[in-house]
Amino acid sequence: MKKWWILLVVFAAWIGLGCVLLRPRHAGAAFEKQPSRAPARIVSMAPNLTEILFSLGLDASIVGVTHDSDYPPAAAQKPTVGTFWQPNIEAVIALRPDLVVALDFEQQRSLAERLTRMGYKCLTLDISTVDDLFDAISAVAAATDRSQQAEQVRGSMKAKMAVVRDKTAAKDKVKVLWVVQREPLRVAGRNTFINELVELAGGENAIGQTLHVYPPIGGEQIIVSAPQVIIEPTMVSGDVHEQDVQAASFWKRYTTVPAVAGRRIHVIDGDLVSRLSPRLGDGIEAIAKCLHPEVFGE
Amino acid sequence: MVQQLLSPRILLVRTAAAAAVLVVVMLLCALAGSESISLKTALTGAHEGGTTNSDYEILVHIRVPRVILAAIVGAALAAAGVALQALLRNPLADPYILGISSGAGLGATLAIIGGFSWTLWGRSPIAIFAFVGAVGTVWLVWGIGRITGRFHVTGLLLAGVAVNAFFSAIIMFLISVAKGQQLHATMFWLMGNMAEEEFFVLWIGAGCVTAGVVSLYFLAPQLNAISFNPEDARSMGIHVERVQLLAFTISAFVTAVAVSLSGLIGFVGLVVPHAVRLVLGPDHRQLLPIAGICGAMFLVIADTVARVIVAPAQLPVGVVTAMVGGPFFLILLIRYNRKVSWLR
Amino acid sequence: MTASVHVQNVSFAYHRAQPVLKDISITVAAGRFLAILGPNGAGKSTLINLIAGSLTPRSGTISIDGINIRFCRPRELARKIAIVRQGSVPVFGFSVAETVLMARTAHYGPLGFESEIDRQCVAEALEMTATTEFASRPLASLSGGERQRVFIARALAQDTPILLMDEPTTFLDLKHQVGIYDLLKTIQVNRSRTIIAITQDVNLAAQYCDDAILLRPLSRPPGSTKGSDADLCRCQCRIGPASDVLTAGHIEEVFGVSGFSGRIGKENFFVPLGRMAKDAIRDADP
Numbered sequence: 001m002k003k004w005w006i007l008l009v010v011f012a013a014w015i016g017l018g019c020v021l022l023r024p025r026h027a028g029a030a031f032e033k034q035p036s037r038a039p040a041r042i043v044s045m046a047p048n049l050t051e052i053l054f055s056l057g058l059d060a061s062i063v064g065v066t067h068d069s070d071y072p073p074a075a076a077q078k079p080t081v082g083t084f085w086q087p088n089i090e091a092v093i094a095l096r097p098d099l100v101v102a103l104d105f106e107q108q109r110s111l112a113e114r115l116t117r118m119g120y121k122c123l124t125l126d127i128s129t130v131d132d133l134f135d136a137i138s139a140v141a142a143a144t145d146r147s148q149q150a151e152q153v154r155g156s157m158k159a160k161m162a163v164v165r166d167k168t169a170a171k172d173k174v175k176v177l178w179v180v181q182r183e184p185l186r187v188a189g190r191n192t193f194i195n196e197l198v199e200l201a202g203g204e205n206a207i208g209q210t211l212h213v214y215p216p217i218g219g220e221q222i223i224v225s226a227p228q229v230i231i232e233p234t235m236v237s238g239d240v241h242e243q244d245v246q247a248a249s250f251w252k253r254y255t256t257v258p259a260v261a262g263r264r265i266h267v268i269d270g271d272l273v274s275r276l277s278p279r280l281g282d283g284i285e286a287i288a289k290c291l292h293p294e295v296f297g298e
Numbered sequence: 299m300v301q302q303l304l305s306p307r308i309l310l311v312r313t314a315a316a317a318a319v320l321v322v323v324m325l326l327c328a329l330a331g332s333e334s335i336s337l338k339t340a341l342t343g344a345h346e347g348g349t350t351n352s353d354y355e356i357l358v359h360i361r362v363p364r365v366i367l368a369a370i371v372g373a374a375l376a377a378a379g380v381a382l383q384a385l386l387r388n389p390l391a392d393p394y395i396l397g398i399s400s401g402a403g404l405g406a407t408l409a410i411i412g413g414f415s416w417t418l419w420g421r422s423p424i425a426i427f428a429f430v431g432a433v434g435t436v437w438l439v440w441g442i443g444r445i446t447g448r449f450h451v452t453g454l455l456l457a458g459v460a461v462n463a464f465f466s467a468i469i470m471f472l473i474s475v476a477k478g479q480q481l482h483a484t485m486f487w488l489m490g491n492m493a494e495e496e497f498f499v500l501w502i503g504a505g506c507v508t509a510g511v512v513s514l515y516f517l518a519p520q521l522n523a524i525s526f527n528p529e530d531a532r533s534m535g536i537h538v539e540r541v542q543l544l545a546f547t548i549s550a551f552v553t554a555v556a557v558s559l560s561g562l563i564g565f566v567g568l569v570v571p572h573a574v575r576l577v578l579g580p581d582h583r584q585l586l587p588i589a590g591i592c593g594a595m596f597l598v599i600a601d602t603v604a605r606v607i608v609a610p611a612q613l614p615v616g617v618v619t620a621m622v623g624g625p626f627f628l629i630l631l632i633r634y635n636r637k638v639s640w641l642r
Numbered sequence: 643m644t645a646s647v648h649v650q651n652v653s654f655a656y657h658r659a660q661p662v663l664k665d666i667s668i669t670v671a672a673g674r675f676l677a678i679l680g681p682n683g684a685g686k687s688t689l690i691n692l693i694a695g696s697l698t699p700r701s702g703t704i705s706i707d708g709i710n711i712r713f714c715r716p717r718e719l720a721r722k723i724a725i726v727r728q729g730s731v732p733v734f735g736f737s738v739a740e741t742v743l744m745a746r747t748a749h750y751g752p753l754g755f756e757s758e759i760d761r762q763c764v765a766e767a768l769e770m771t772a773t774t775e776f777a778s779r780p781l782a783s784l785s786g787g788e789r790q791r792v793f794i795a796r797a798l799a800q801d802t803p804i805l806l807m808d809e810p811t812t813f814l815d816l817k818h819q820v821g822i823y824d825l826l827k828t829i830q831v832n833r834s835r836t837i838i839a840i841t842q843d844v845n846l847a848a849q850y851c852d853d854a855i856l857l858r859p860l861s862r863p864p865g866s867t868k869g870s871d872a873d874l875c876r877c878q879c880r881i882g883p884a885s886d887v888l889t890a891g892h893i894e895e896v897f898g899v900s901g902f903s904g905r906i907g908k909e910n911f912f913v914p915l916g917r918m919a920k921d922a923i924r925d926a927d928p
Contacts, residue, residue, distance in 0.1 A: 010509075086611050088609075106482075389733065522744060525732075525733070529696060530725075530727065532696060535716050535717040537716050538716075580736055583754050583755070
């Protein structure tokens with residue numbers, strides 16, 4: 001019986017000692033990393049963030065990107081720090097960054113927290129909507145003293161979007177089914193940024209409100225929703241032609257669907273539309289070409 | 299005169315030897331990783347000439363905490379595995395068998411999908427939800443299992459299976475509704491992940507796990523008798539129900555701590571007790587400390603492999619433990635079949 | 643040290659509809675050797691388990707040296723009673739020595755290790771049951787009979803004034819059957835232990851035991867109509883000195899088998915005879 005009491009006392013003392021000695025502090029490392037007005041070494045943790053940095057003219061300051069940052073081509077030459085889903089914290093630290101830019105979702109947020117705890121400067125951005133994208137560009141510009149370039153970037157993006165809007169304003173909204181995965185069939189629902197892009201391009205999601213963000217749907221819903229255009233983004237860029245062929249053979253069984261009957265199944269470059277980036281305008285234009293070909297020509 | 303019985307001296311020598319090996323392994327593994335660092339550079343201090351010493355940063359703030367974490371979790375899972383195998387008289391038991399895995403998984407999934415951002419003592423909501431989920435589920439399963447009778451192991455196991463199935467279904471539903479990033483985060487959590495933690499968290503975790511292992515060691519002679527036959531154990535003066543409840547609670551608590559720190563890592567709690575028992579025999583006074591130390595070693599090495607083998611990416615630790623544990627378990631089974639044992 | 647067992651008006655049922663023991667009263671004086679015999683399902687194991695405290699009677703009390711066992715903690719009870727049940731094969735590979743040592747768990751020191759006394763008890767117990775040669779072997783590698791002797795050694799190592807045994811000589815060969823009974827008798831006499839053993843061997847019981855119980859199953863005879871409770875428990879047990887209880891007449895009545903009884907010196911014996919044997923004897927000796 002005595003040994004249990006001894007154990008309890010030792011355990012309580014251990015915990016107490018820990019609380020006194022090691023209470024979590026918030027300034028991690030002893031060396032305070034002074035955020036200079038313009039950070040000289042930047043690490044980007046997502047492909048769209050890389051694009052934003054490049055668009056602001058910061059290519060010289062970028063010392064590390066994630067593995068899938070493939071645009072612009074210069075980004076692919078930079079040292080990598082893991083992947084978008086699995087960032088490698090050791091690689092980030094080894095680059096001795098002045099600023100780390102990350103997206104606001106679980107993996108990256110926790111990475112940013114860990115780095116902040118160690119005294120690194122991190123900027124975490126939530127880019128889920130088009131508005132978020134514009135805010136993010138401003139935030140990055142503020143942190144890197146590039147507000148002028150940010151104006152230009154935003155301006156040109158808005159200009160492209162305005163062009164598309166003007167051309168499609170008078171037209172009827174085209175019903176679109178946006179297929180992210182064929183087997184099992186999943187489409188983009190109303191709660192996605194893709195939905196925003198489609199609407200900005202003069203279209204409307206064929207699927208109504210759903211509980212799922214990317215709802216799996218069955219053959220019935222395809223027929224009932226009667227989309228006029230089906231769009232499939234490529235998973236691997238450059239494979240447009242091959243996916244075209246596969247898509248055609250997959251969809252031909254749905255003969256009653258207007259999109260199939262009208263041969264309006266489009267495979268577009270996934271890169272442009274799978275992320276919210278400064279190429280937003282190009283992405284919307286690409287979509288608009290599929291929805292209103294008569295206005296945009298080929 | 300009887301020989302080969304465990305004596306305090308033998309136990310002390312073996313435990314000390316194992317602990318020494320563990321420390322060496324931990325040091326070596328801290329030097330391995332996706333970035334090559336040199337010990338010499340790291341030891342020159344936190345910063346050299348105005349810039350941060352990234353080797354030092356990586357070693358002290360990333361590697362060492364992570365290795366310590368792996369040791370804590372590995373020891374917890376192995377010790378809990380030993381205790382549960384004894385209580386359930388089943389060498390195939392592991393710490394998750396009574397619903398802890400699905401309970402913790404459900405807690406974590408709810409936290410991820412709920413998108414909570416508050417923290418408690420610096421612990422993310424996921425860890426806390428996972429802990430609560432684990433403990434709550436065990437309590438539930440124990441309550442259901444008790445209905446079937448005092449020493450009735452089968453009832454407990456069946457209750458665990460049922461609860462596991464039910465909660466897993468809920469998890470699957472939640473995953474299907476989740477947004478892409480949450481989905482990924484959930485899956486990675488469920489596969490086990492190691493990240494460095496603050497030293498405060500490691501201190502508390504180490505304290506809890508060590509206290510748990512020591513308490514189970516105190517119960518070891520009773521566990522010996524209970525793992526043999528609970529009815530006979532009672533006749534030999536052991537308060538079987540009390541020991542069962544205590545051992546069960548401690549194992550569940552220690553496992554819940556491990557799971558809240560690092561997600562679900564399988565096979566450690568199943569394979570390590572087996573392997574140690576195969577070499578050293580079933581005496582729990584020896585099994586508990588040594589299996590705890592071996593579990594720590596196993597997970598430290600597995601985590602290092604996970605970090606290094608596909609660098610710069612990382613495998614989830616659970617993948618490595620499963621890939622090692624699966625074939626190992628098969629080999630054990632084949633060897634057991636030849637040896638005189640329970641398969642007869 | 644020695645102790646007496648007193649079972650007072652004990653009733654027990656596993657399920658409410660099926661009582662197993664009804665209103666049983668037995669006294670085993672200190673230092674006596676009692677044999678419990680009876681057909682399958684009579685409640686012999688149940689009775690032993692009740693005395694050992696593993697089961698709780700629905701009514702009545704069981705006391706040891708005057709103390710009601712219901713108020714005893716397992717540890718106290720374990721110092722008074724050791725029980726050998728039908729042996730089981732363990733899941734884990736404990737050795738013989740480790741198995742017997744478990745009986746001393748209640749005596750371990752604070753760090754969970756045995757003392758010299760414990761080890762001596764174990765050594766003695768192994769020697770008494772002729773199992774010393776198996777000491778380091780895994781229990782599962784022994785034959786059923788050898789395992790049984792180890793379980794008996796374990797009960798002996800517990801060093802208690804009362805020993806309960808549930809058919810201790812099943813699986814044992816003839817030499818060891820007699821050997822165990824010799825051992826038990828020696829212990830009873832030299833160390834004044836109280837021994838209660840369930841057995842199916844009428845003759846060994848008659849040879850070695852001081853007292854005997856013939857226990858009847860508590861059930862309605864087939865085809866009977868619903869009678870009163872009194873009919874049911876008509877003489878569930880017949881208890882007394884072995885020579886009085888284990889007569890041919892009593893045995894034939896309780897077991898429902900006929901046989902040949904005789905006497906060698908002071909010892910009675912009874913040989914059950916089946917139909918074929920009886921026919922053969924009749925034919926040989928008209």
